[in-house]
Amino acid sequence: MFKELDPLLHSQLRLQVMSLLVGVESAEFTYLLEETGATRGNLSVQITKLKDAGYINVNKSFRNNYPLTTCKITPKGVEVFEKYVEALQDYLNMDKKSSTQ
Amino acid sequence: METTFTEQESLRVITEMIENSKAKIRDNGFFYLLWGWLVLIASLSNFILLNMDYDKAWLPWPFLMTGGGIVSGIAGYRLGKRIKVRTFFDTAMIYLWYGFLATLFIILFTAAKGNVSWVVTNALIIALYGLGTFVSGGILNFKPLIYGGVFSWLLAIVTLFIPDLYSLLAVALSIVVAYLIPGYMLKSRYNKSSYV
Numbered sequence: 001m002f003k004e005l006d007p008l009l010h011s012q013l014r015l016q017v018m019s020l021l022v023g024v025e026s027a028e029f030t031y032l033l034e035e036t037g038a039t040r041g042n043l044s045v046q047i048t049k050l051k052d053a054g055y056i057n058v059n060k061s062f063r064n065n066y067p068l069t070t071c072k073i074t075p076k077g078v079e080v081f082e083k084y085v086e087a088l089q090d091y092l093n094m095d096k097k098s099s100t101q
Numbered sequence: 102m103e104t105t106f107t108e109q110e111s112l113r114v115i116t117e118m119i120e121n122s123k124a125k126i127r128d129n130g131f132f133y134l135l136w137g138w139l140v141l142i143a144s145l146s147n148f149i150l151l152n153m154d155y156d157k158a159w160l161p162w163p164f165l166m167t168g169g170g171i172v173s174g175i176a177g178y179r180l181g182k183r184i185k186v187r188t189f190f191d192t193a194m195i196y197l198w199y200g201f202l203a204t205l206f207i208i209l210f211t212a213a214k215g216n217v218s219w220v221v222t223n224a225l226i227i228a229l230y231g232l233g234t235f236v237s238g239g240i241l242n243f244k245p246l247i248y249g250g251v252f253s254w255l256l257a258i259v260t261l262f263i264p265d266l267y268s269l270l271a272v273a274l275s276i277v278v279a280y281l282i283p284g285y286m287l288k289s290r291y292n293k294s295s296y297v
């Protein structure tokens with residue numbers, strides 16, 4: 001039986017954000033914006049969803065009088081991301097088996 | 102707007118994003134070159150002034166080191182403003198160099214109190230230079246820094262057996278091998294690479 005994919009992660013932009021954050025200590029909103037190529041509004045909405053789920057921490061501060069938003073993955077976020085990748089591997093292996101049968 | 106996507110696509114997204122965020126060597130060697138040149142000038146001028154029997158031969162050190170501290174502070178602040186993502190490598194580097202600075206102050210304080218001779222102090226400082234480049238070379242996966250670190254450790258032992266005055270030349274040699282040469286190599290690698 002293959003595990004179900006976390007619906008919160010199984011969306012392009014949210015998965016992009018989580019994949020970027022899993023490898024670094026923290027990243028600014030503008031960095032995520034550049035790397036994902038998303039729009040400001042859409043990225044902001046998806047980040048809030050990840051934050052509400054407890055997958056990431058969002059820290060709002062100021063730098064030179066400009067607002068600065070920094071995102072950081074939480075231990076829970078790392079855990080669900082690893083589970084998602086595991087489930088994905090299971091799914092792809094199953095796909096391979098059924099195609100060779 | 103959300104779009105559903107296939108498992109294959111999601112695998113591609115993960116690989117692509119991890120590739121983008123994985124540690125890129127952004128070090129252009131600036132700090133190695135700055136401190137390398139300052140320490141080289143300070144140690145050589147100290148050596149020359151001692152040979153001229155000048156009673157305040159140590160004078161180049163406080164001036165050059167304070168200047169280096171100010172320039173480093175400004176450069177570090179500017180760098181912090183430019184960097185939009187902080188990797189675990191960055192954090193490791195920051196802790197390494199703060200630890201280096203704290204240890205350096207303790208060694209200098211001990212020497213100033215007259216507890217240890219200047220030849221022992223210089224040997225310890227050379228060993229500390231070695232630690233700094235050895236660990237940062239490991240973090241950056243940059244061999245010239247690692248070799249420079251090992252060279253400094255060997256030189257630190259040799260320094261214990263040479264006359265007091267020449268220990269300053271050992272400091273100069275250590276800084277050339279462990280900081281200036283790898284610093285210029287990092288700089289040329291940075292300029293050649295397409296990463297910004």
